[in-house]
Amino acid sequence: MAERESGSAGLWEEIKRRKVVRVVLAYVIVGWGLIQVADATLEPLHLPEWAGTLVVWLVGLGFPIAVILAWTLDITPRGIEVTPAADEDVPPSPPTEASIAVLPFVNIGGSPDDEYFSDGLSEELINLLVRLQSLRVCSRTSSFALKGKDIDMPTIARQLGVRHVLEGSVRRSGDRVRITAQLVDAAEDRHLWSKTFDRELQDIFGVQDEIAASLFAELRLTLSADERQAIQSTTDSVAALDCYLRGRELYHRPGHLEPAGEKFKEAIRIDPNYALAWAGLTYVCVDTYWYKDKDPVWIERADEASRKAVELAPHLAEPHAARGLLLRAAEKFDEADGEFDRAIAINPRLFEPIHFQAQMARGLGQYKRAAELFERAAQVRPEDYQALALAANMHEFLGDVNRARALAPEVLDRAKRALELNPKDARALVLGSGVLYLLGRTEEALEWVERAQVISPKSNGVMYNSACLYARLGQTERALDFVERAVALGSRNKRNFDSDKDLDSLRDHPRFKALMDSL
Numbered sequence: 001m002a003e004r005e006s007g008s009a010g011l012w013e014e015i016k017r018r019k020v021v022r023v024v025l026a027y028v029i030v031g032w033g034l035i036q037v038a039d040a041t042l043e044p045l046h047l048p049e050w051a052g053t054l055v056v057w058l059v060g061l062g063f064p065i066a067v068i069l070a071w072t073l074d075i076t077p078r079g080i081e082v083t084p085a086a087d088e089d090v091p092p093s094p095p096t097e098a099s100i101a102v103l104p105f106v107n108i109g110g111s112p113d114d115e116y117f118s119d120g121l122s123e124e125l126i127n128l129l130v131r132l133q134s135l136r137v138c139s140r141t142s143s144f145a146l147k148g149k150d151i152d153m154p155t156i157a158r159q160l161g162v163r164h165v166l167e168g169s170v171r172r173s174g175d176r177v178r179i180t181a182q183l184v185d186a187a188e189d190r191h192l193w194s195k196t197f198d199r200e201l202q203d204i205f206g207v208q209d210e211i212a213a214s215l216f217a218e219l220r221l222t223l224s225a226d227e228r229q230a231i232q233s234t235t236d237s238v239a240a241l242d243c244y245l246r247g248r249e250l251y252h253r254p255g256h257l258e259p260a261g262e263k264f265k266e267a268i269r270i271d272p273n274y275a276l277a278w279a280g281l282t283y284v285c286v287d288t289y290w291y292k293d294k295d296p297v298w299i300e301r302a303d304e305a306s307r308k309a310v311e312l313a314p315h316l317a318e319p320h321a322a323r324g325l326l327l328r329a330a331e332k333f334d335e336a337d338g339e340f341d342r343a344i345a346i347n348p349r350l351f352e353p354i355h356f357q358a359q360m361a362r363g364l365g366q367y368k369r370a371a372e373l374f375e376r377a378a379q380v381r382p383e384d385y386q387a388l389a390l391a392a393n394m395h396e397f398l399g400d401v402n403r404a405r406a407l408a409p410e411v412l413d414r415a416k417r418a419l420e421l422n423p424k425d426a427r428a429l430v431l432g433s434g435v436l437y438l439l440g441r442t443e444e445a446l447e448w449v450e451r452a453q454v455i456s457p458k459s460n461g462v463m464y465n466s467a468c469l470y471a472r473l474g475q476t477e478r479a480l481d482f483v484e485r486a487v488a489l490g491s492r493n494k495r496n497f498d499s500d501k502d503l504d505s506l507r508d509h510p511r512f513k514a515l516m517d518s519l
């Protein structure tokens with residue numbers, strides 16, 4: 001009996017999903033109207049009596065046809081398509097808002113040493129475009145995951161959730177540079193605009209401005225006065241820009257904080273008023289303090305650098321975000337909140353300050369606020385899985401398991417898309433394992449977390465999240481093993497351990513207490 005009821009419920013859900021009920025109701029209303037019109041017009045038009053009967057028969061014969069078509073076909077933004085089965089993956093419709101991904105420009109020069117320049121130009125364009133309120137820009141992490149991969153444009157549009165893609169190439173030779181850029185409607189795989197720039201290296205800022213202006217015109221974007229100010233470069237020195245780009249490239253490489261810091265300092269020596277170089281130096285100092293050396297001197301250096309960044313470019317969100325991160329590391333949480341709020345007010349589309357603020361709230365045990373901020377960050381960056389996974393985690397901490405489970409399928413979808421781009425994304429695997437556990441898919445959760453451990457055996461984050469999963473599964477000794485590994489690899493912030501409810505089952509264990517005493 002229960003099986004029959006379950007089957008009936010499933011059939012009813014499928015009927016609703018395929019919009020059959022809506023079509024039936026519309027057909028009945030329109031059909032009844034036609035019959036009434038026929039009945040009212042037969043006599044005035046001197047039509048034979050059988051004409052009314054014919055209308056009734058035609059309406060009746062058309063009914064099953066309408067039902068069959070409603071069951072089998074859908075009208076979508078891509079046209080009329082066969083309705084997929086309930087368990088099939090449905091490709092998302094192209095975004096209706098203005099959205100773009102900037103792919104890493106290809107270095108086609110003779111020297112591999114110029115790779116930093118082509119990558120840096122792409123990142124500079126991303127950072128410039130993300131300052132616009134009217135345009136959603138795919139993150140550097142997601143765009144650069146496609147570097148060197150031969151993927152068709154519609155697939156890129158689906159995986160990154162964007163409508164447009166900017167791609168190009170860079171050839172640098174001495175003091176000259178040739179840049180080719182083209183804008184593509186990725187959903188339709190159609191080129192919209194293309195241009196080649198042959199310039200002196202000193203003209204690189206003008207090339208960036210021309211590329212941006214062409215994009216704005218093609219996408220029909222109207223910039224406000226604040227946006228026009230925001231997209232202006234904070235340096236006029238090509239030499240300073242070159243050092244800054246090298247610093248950014250090194251910063252993104254694991255284990256290269258010190259050389260990245262030296263390049264940012266060199267950029268500052270060339271142009272002491274280069275606000276973004278001061279912000280970059282702030283990040284290096286904070287990361288060094290957090291992950292390598294707890295000497296307070298790093299906080300002092302980050303404080304000086306972030307103050308200078310904000311002083312030089314108070315109109316930009318990035319310096320305020322960097323300043324907020326420093327204040328968070330210094331445990332001046334109220335001041336950090338203020339800087340994050342300023343950054344968000346300047347640019348509500350900038351992911352970092354929202355995510356930083358959410359992480360801070362999480363660390364302080366402010367789970368409700370953290371959940372709201374993580375969800376907001378996930379809306380700003382729809383391709384990002386991390387913020388949404390952490391939002392689900394916060395809702396679970398608050399006891400709202402239904403909300404956490406409601407977010408879980410979207411987290412998994414985003415994580416799977418990230419893994420399609422980068423199968424070695426250990427972070428996607430460990431956070432995905434948490435939502436798989438939440439959905440009761442324990443075996444898959446264990447499989448994902450074990451894959452992450454193989455990919456990144458020296459990542460303290462992977463070890464920490466593995467410990468969380470094992471603790472939730474009641475595998476206490478295994479969880480403690482991974483807590484120890486996480487601490488040995490750099491997870492030494494006691495506040496994080498104290499605020500994480502995933503580890504509650506371990507708190508009374510002597511091994512856990514000894515570890516916490518060592519932090």
